[in-house]
Amino acid sequence: MRPLRFYLMATFTILFSNILSSCSNQYAQSNTITETSAYPKALERAMKNKRYFMMQSGLNIYTVTSIDVHKGKQQITVTLDKPDSMHLAWFKNPGLRTTRTAEGKPAQREVHVFMKDSTSYTLDEPHTIPVNKVGRVELLD
Numbered sequence: 001m002r003p004l005r006f007y008l009m010a011t012f013t014i015l016f017s018n019i020l021s022s023c024s025n026q027y028a029q030s031n032t033i034t035e036t037s038a039y040p041k042a043l044e045r046a047m048k049n050k051r052y053f054m055m056q057s058g059l060n061i062y063t064v065t066s067i068d069v070h071k072g073k074q075q076i077t078v079t080l081d082k083p084d085s086m087h088l089a090w091f092k093n094p095g096l097r098t099t100r101t102a103e104g105k106p107a108q109r110e111v112h113v114f115m116k117d118s119t120s121y122t123l124d125e126p127h128t129i130p131v132n133k134v135g136r137v138e139l140l141d
Helices: 001-026 036-048 085-092
Strands: 030-033 052-057 060-070 075-081 110-115 126-131 132-140
Touching: 001 075, 030 036, 030 060, 036 060, 036 075, 036 110, 036 132, 052 075, 052 085
Parallel strands: 052 110
Antiparallel strands: 030 132, 052 060, 060 075, 075 126, 110 132
């Protein structure tokens, strides 16, 4: 009878710990890409999935309103705008990124592009950026 009690207790403990870990994992999962050659493919895939793009260059944070990837030239062309307050808060504080909005709707999946330099870009104009100026790309699920 003791082995049965032991196995029941072990099964309950494992099940309980899995439930606790899944409940505590409410924050968005980040997949960081740092290999320069992988940026164009990752950005194209994110565009097809209609993700929300944000870009940081130095202290400046932008919303990417349009993005075109030129694989052959290893360049991306972006048009930038000011981010809205909700996405700006999420960008600056990763702890706020939950998988659901306050209304209970699924949050929009984001792509964060971090530049290596601190160039200040103008808004509402297309900018062609070499891929090698991108420091990393984060895909938030």
